[in-house]
Amino acid sequence: GGFGKSVCIVVSLEIKADAHVRGYVGEKIKLKCTFRSTSSVTDKLTIDWTYRPPSSSRTESIFHYQSFQYPTTAGTFRDRISWVGDVYKGDASISISDPTIRDNGTFSCAVKNPPDVHHNIPLTELTVTERGFGTMLSSVALLSILVFIPSAAVVVLLLVRMGRKSAGLKKRGKSGYKKSSIEVSDDTDQDEDGCMARLCVRCAECLDSDSEEIY
DSSP: OHHHHHHHHHTTEEEEEOSEEEEETTSOEEEOEEEEESSOOOTTOEEEEEEEOTTOOOOEEEEEEESEEEEOSSSTTTTTEEEOOBGGGTBOOEEESSOOGGGOEEEEEEEEBTTBOOOOOOEEEEEEEOTTHHHHHHHHHHHHHHHHHHHHHHHHHHHHHHHHHHHHHHHHHHHTTOOOHHHHHHHOHHHHHTTTTOOSHHHHHHHHHHHHHHO
């Protein structure tokens, strides 16, 4: 009979927690944990949250509850753990304020409600990331585009200028000494070199009128 009773105790306290929780740097994270006990809640009930860093077997206690809240006063979680549960509703949840990527790891929630003390201990894997990571990627892409477009425009402008020069040389070869206002502009290479960035006809006309005044 004693063996059967112990088996009954093993399954009498059930704890549930999220297997995976994703959080963002600087934004409060809730680690949810709920329990169900066949015994009524008394002041003997205890809750213990522990933390284990990635690829490490070392665990540290970050929160203890027994009638009162006892957040850790040491380590990286000092002053950052808050109690958000309610033992009378079967809630043993805590929250982490100002989380960082260094908080990544495995959290476990253990509840004991004598005589219910045997139970499963659920594990929660926490992954903290920068919320702006996707935005950063898009910003890099946008920056690349902003750099590429002006570069391409300069290349096209240079090709157009080369084409105009060759066309102007051919015209001068045919028409002799007579020059149009555009051809005058072609002669003033030094003036035009200072205006490589012009991208509209109006700018070109301004240059041409300036060149005509010189002559």
